[in-house]
Amino acid sequence: MSQRKAVALISGGLDSMLAARVIMDQGVHVEGINFFTGFCVEGHTHAIRRKDRARPKRNNALWVAEQLGMRLHIVDIVEEYKDVVLNPAHGYGAHLNPCLDCKIFMVNKALEWMEEHGFDFIITGEVIGQRPKSQRKDTMPVVARESGADDRLLRPLCARNLEPTRPELEGWVDRQALFNFTGRSRKPQMDLARQRGIDDYAQPAGGCCFLTDEHYAVKLKDLWASRRARNYDLDDIMLLKVGRHLRPRPAFKLIVAREEGENNFLRGYRKRFVHMEPVSHPGPLVLVDGEPGEQDIRLAARITGRFSQGRSAAMVTVQVTDRDGGRRTLEVPPLDAGDVPREWYV
Numbered sequence: 001m002s003q004r005k006a007v008a009l010i011s012g013g014l015d016s017m018l019a020a021r022v023i024m025d026q027g028v029h030v031e032g033i034n035f036f037t038g039f040c041v042e043g044h045t046h047a048i049r050r051k052d053r054a055r056p057k058r059n060n061a062l063w064v065a066e067q068l069g070m071r072l073h074i075v076d077i078v079e080e081y082k083d084v085v086l087n088p089a090h091g092y093g094a095h096l097n098p099c100l101d102c103k104i105f106m107v108n109k110a111l112e113w114m115e116e117h118g119f120d121f122i123i124t125g126e127v128i129g130q131r132p133k134s135q136r137k138d139t140m141p142v143v144a145r146e147s148g149a150d151d152r153l154l155r156p157l158c159a160r161n162l163e164p165t166r167p168e169l170e171g172w173v174d175r176q177a178l179f180n181f182t183g184r185s186r187k188p189q190m191d192l193a194r195q196r197g198i199d200d201y202a203q204p205a206g207g208c209c210f211l212t213d214e215h216y217a218v219k220l221k222d223l224w225a226s227r228r229a230r231n232y233d234l235d236d237i238m239l240l241k242v243g244r245h246l247r248p249r250p251a252f253k254l255i256v257a258r259e260e261g262e263n264n265f266l267r268g269y270r271k272r273f274v275h276m277e278p279v280s281h282p283g284p285l286v287l288v289d290g291e292p293g294e295q296d297i298r299l300a301a302r303i304t305g306r307f308s309q310g311r312s313a314a315m316v317t318v319q320v321t322d323r324d325g326g327r328r329t330l331e332v333p334p335l336d337a338g339d340v341p342r343e344w345y346v
Contacts, residue, residue, distance in 0.1 A: 004172040005029045006154070007114050008123040009106060010072060012060025013208075014189050014201045015125030015157060020068055021196055022156045023123055026173050030123065032072040033113055034061040035106050037081045038237045039210045048242070048261035060202040067198070077109065078234050085211070086230050090142075095217035097209060099134035100142065107147035114152075121152045121167045128158045129183045137161070157181045157189070210241060219245055222346045226253065226290065235269065239287075242266065245346040246303065252290030253346065254300055256307050270321065276304050279329065280317035283308025298332060305334030 008020040010032035024030045065072035088098030144153045151166040160180035168175040181188045210216040219240045224230045244256040257263040263285045274288040286304045305316035
């Protein structure tokens with residue numbers, strides 16, 4: 001019998017890494033697939049924030065593939081994924097995370113890839129009870145059914161708690177060599193990693209998505225409200241990850257860099273926005289998103305002064321650059337800390 005082939009959804013976390021390894025150890029040829037949505041935490045803010053300096057600067061999905069000696073296919077689904085975010089048939093989780101619809105969508109995309117490339121089944125790192133919406137015993141059959149994968153979807157870490165799938169029934173894999181993990185504890189996975197000689201891996205909870213983050217969800221809702229449209233592009237969702245976001249007035253929002261790494265990152269967006277930075281004192285680059293009037297620009301300059309090293313000075317000189325490249329300077333008194341109310345922060 002020819003060697004069977006499986007495609008594994010690789011998030012970059014421990015669970016998907018173990019699921020692929022368990023099936024590889026049974027002699028199945030496994031290749032990984034990673035879907036780029038734009039909302040992933042890894043590889044973006046971790047690379048530019050000072051507080052994350054000690055963290056490895058790597059794409060964890062690629063790193064997992066390297067550790068396993070496995071080929072990885074990275075697929076850009078930013079545009080296709082919008083409908084999942086904006087119109088999830090099964091609703092959101094605690095914030096703006098469409099977890100069940102997301103899993104159905106990604107398994108379906110993996111199914112398309114599997115059939116196109118002549119593979120036999122799909123692997124995921126799911127564990128019953130690990131996620132409150134998408135990884136429950138009653139929702140796992142929903143993922144298999146609505147994705148179209150049906151019994152060609154194998155979850156090696158909890159397979160013995162589920163009905164046998166085609167790879168098990170056909171003898172492509174040994175069901176007794178699979179696992180029956182349940183619940184939110186990661187101890188079984190960490191023990192299994194030690195047994196398989198895996199001593200370095202990303203956060204045990206697996207790949208992360210900004211849509212599960214409360215603060216990020218608030219910023220995305222604010223973006224939709226300000227534009228009176230539930231839509232976004234890749235630049236929008238990247239910028240929501242960076243800097244302080246303040247909305248002093250409905251007509252505009254400020255994105256204020258917090259440190260040098262964010263300053264450098266935001267410089268790449270200067271031509272898209274009116275932007276300003278203090279020239280009399282060291283301070284942040286500030287992007288002005290919206291349609292600010294002249295009084296709004298003056299207020300934005302005073303806020304820029306507040307976050308500069310001239311915050312205690314009587315006046316700060318701020319350079320303002322329009323979208324067309326025109327420049328001017330404003331000399332303004334910086335706002336006091338008490339004049340920047342908490343409700344301005346998005």
